[in-house]
Amino acid sequence: MTAVSIAGVTKVFNQGRPDEVTALSDVDLTVDSGQFVSLIGPSGCGKSTLLRLIADLIAPSSGTVTVAGKPAGQARRDQEYGIAFQQAGLFEWRTVRRNVELPLELRRIPRQQRRERAEEMLALVGLAEFGGHYPAQLSGGMQQRVAIARALAVHPNLLLMDEPFGALDEMTRERLQTELLQICATTGTSTVFVTHSISEAVFLSDKVVVMSARPGRITTTIDVNFERRDEATRQSAEYFEVVTAVRKALRS
Numbered sequence: 001m002t003a004v005s006i007a008g009v010t011k012v013f014n015q016g017r018p019d020e021v022t023a024l025s026d027v028d029l030t031v032d033s034g035q036f037v038s039l040i041g042p043s044g045c046g047k048s049t050l051l052r053l054i055a056d057l058i059a060p061s062s063g064t065v066t067v068a069g070k071p072a073g074q075a076r077r078d079q080e081y082g083i084a085f086q087q088a089g090l091f092e093w094r095t096v097r098r099n100v101e102l103p104l105e106l107r108r109i110p111r112q113q114r115r116e117r118a119e120e121m122l123a124l125v126g127l128a129e130f131g132g133h134y135p136a137q138l139s140g141g142m143q144q145r146v147a148i149a150r151a152l153a154v155h156p157n158l159l160l161m162d163e164p165f166g167a168l169d170e171m172t173r174e175r176l177q178t179e180l181l182q183i184c185a186t187t188g189t190s191t192v193f194v195t196h197s198i199s200e201a202v203f204l205s206d207k208v209v210v211m212s213a214r215p216g217r218i219t220t221t222i223d224v225n226f227e228r229r230d231e232a233t234r235q236s237a238e239y240f241e242v243v244t245a246v247r248k249a250l251r252s
Ligand SMILES: Nc1ncnc2c1ncn2[C@@H]1O[C@H](COP(=O)(O)OP(=O)(O)O)[C@@H](O)[C@H]1O
Pocket: 013, 014, 021, 022, 023, 041, 042, 043, 044, 045, 046, 047, 048, 049, 050, 216
């Protein structure tokens, strides 16, 4: 099964105006079911644009975007995916539990079921004890875990993440990376993950997609096949080999 299929996609902002920008040019990308794919590249190369196209927050100028075998718009209406951005984007006046419940409320899921699902998701991200807290009472890393729990609450087959750990310190970041992999493995979720950290992309991904700017294109795709992913992986020779390959691809 294919989670995401992008074919011949070009995105031009402000078409025909003096400030016209070709953000993406002729992009093809396939994300298989259960696969973890990272998009990496310099600032402005179109990573967020590509993610927003998959989420149907914007439309392509040409080409097609298919999610779970459906046009992106249909997939959005069917809530086939969850999204988490760099800023956790939690509602300060809602408890953690009620933040996680929000997408379920929008889906009109009954209260009891909502509550159960929220507890389940909070347990998954290691915050079972914090459902009654308010976001301001949590650290940045914990808030980001709440955002991930919220994105997972509808049990999406696909998770879209735009630099979700970008604002966190290195230690927290590495811990959350390991947690995210465990969650994806447990739930079978496919993931498209935007980052500008080479080490993060390599540690997390089955496939690292390297992009270049002006116009935004995919220049290289690097498959990553580590037998396991844990702290030892980060010290291994094969890990450094892939990191070097990605760095080279980013330079060329
Ligand atoms: N809504 C928009 N209107 C005009 N230009 C945009 C818009 N969104 C993004 N761009 C431009 O498209 C290019 C790619 O942006 P973006 O996808 O945000 O890059 P990245 O996430 O890789 O840093 C940039 O040149 C940016 O200025």
